[in-house]
Amino acid sequence: xNILILVAHGSRREESNLEVDSLSKKMLKFNSNxxxxxxxxxLEFASPSIPEAIEMCSKIGAQRVTVLPYFLxxxxxxxxxxxxxxxxxxxxxxxxxxxxxxxxGSRDEIAELLMxxxxxG
Amino acid sequence: xNILILVAHGSRREESNLEVDSLSKKMLKFNSNxxxxxxxxxLEFASPSIPEAIEMCSKIGAQRVTVLPYFLxxxxxxxxxxxxxxxxxxxxxxxxxxxxxxxxGSRDEIAELLMxxxxxG
Numbered sequence: 001x002n003i004l005i006l007v008a009h010g011s012r013r014e015e016s017n018l019e020v021d022s023l024s025k026k027m028l029k030f031n032s033n034x035x036x037x038x039x040x041x042x043l044e045f046a047s048p049s050i051p052e053a054i055e056m057c058s059k060i061g062a063q064r065v066t067v068l069p070y071f072l073x074x075x076x077x078x079x080x081x082x083x084x085x086x087x088x089x090x091x092x093x094x095x096x097x098x099x100x101x102x103x104x105g106s107r108d109e110i111a112e113l114l115m116x117x118x119x120x121g
Numbered sequence: 122x123n124i125l126i127l128v129a130h131g132s133r134r135e136e137s138n139l140e141v142d143s144l145s146k147k148m149l150k151f152n153s154n155x156x157x158x159x160x161x162x163x164l165e166f167a168s169p170s171i172p173e174a175i176e177m178c179s180k181i182g183a184q185r186v187t188v189l190p191y192f193l194x195x196x197x198x199x200x201x202x203x204x205x206x207x208x209x210x211x212x213x214x215x216x217x218x219x220x221x222x223x224x225x226g227s228r229d230e231i232a233e234l235l236m237x238x239x240x241x242g
Contacts, residue, residue: 004239006235008193008194009193011194011196013194013196013197015195016194016195016196019194019195019226020194023231023232023235026232027232027233027235027236027239029232029233030232030233030236030237031236032240034239034240035239066239066242068235068238068239070193070235071193072129072130072191072192072193073129073132073134073137073140073141074136074137074140075132075134075137076134099242101238101239101241101242102238102241104231104234104235104238105140107234107237107238109230109234110144110225111144111147111148111150111151112148112150112151113225113228113230113234114127114144114148114189114191114225115148115151115152116151116228117189117222117223117225117228118125118148118155118156118187118189118222119153119155120222120223121187121220121222
């Protein structure tokens with residue numbers, strides 16, 4: 001079983017966290033059967049945290065976990081916090097193959113999508 | 122003259138702010154002549170601020186300014202901070218027509234783009 005964890009920053013505003021939750025559900029539509037499940041996780045202000053999400057994956061029998069950082073820029077969360085949390089969790093679950101993808105903001109499509117947003121107003 | 126202001130949160134990490142700067146340049150490629158210029162602005166940690174960017178627009182003779190929030194979720198920055206800063210600035214430049222677009226994270230395309238990132242690894 002291969003589980004995708006969508007990691008967002010997390011907010012004090014519950015609605016923002018629910019947006020991430022609903023986004024993780026929408027993503028399944030575009031899944032080409034590679035992932036059995038998409039679950040959200042948060043760095044701050046909301047749960048599950050990354051270690052909690054990875055523990056959940058292990059408990060439900062995942063062999064592979066893919067961590068996708070939903071962040072716009074390669075700040076300290078991308079360069080330090082997420083790798084650190086993933087490393088800690090992998091020590092607790094040595095049988096789990098855990099991979100971290102590029103962060104969302106690194107996508108080339110963003111410039112075009114931003115201009116589309118501007119043109120639509 | 123119509124100027125597009127790409128508003129990002131801003132970071133203590135200069136590289137993150139430079140990413141926004143280079144993104145604002147890339148966006149011009151997808152412009153259908155509606156905007157004469159795309160400039161970045163930041164809520165925190167970097168300049169120009171929104172009021173500074175709007176002042177620049179007025180100084181170089183813009184009649185219209187479009188503010189595009191480069192944020193993933195509709196948190197307090199989208200709901201309070203950006204509208205407040207834009208309102209303050211519009212009082213100082215009553216001849217400028219200023220419009221705020223939807224925030225980037227509201228785009229429907231994001232779920233698909235995230236799944237693409239996950240599948241590419």
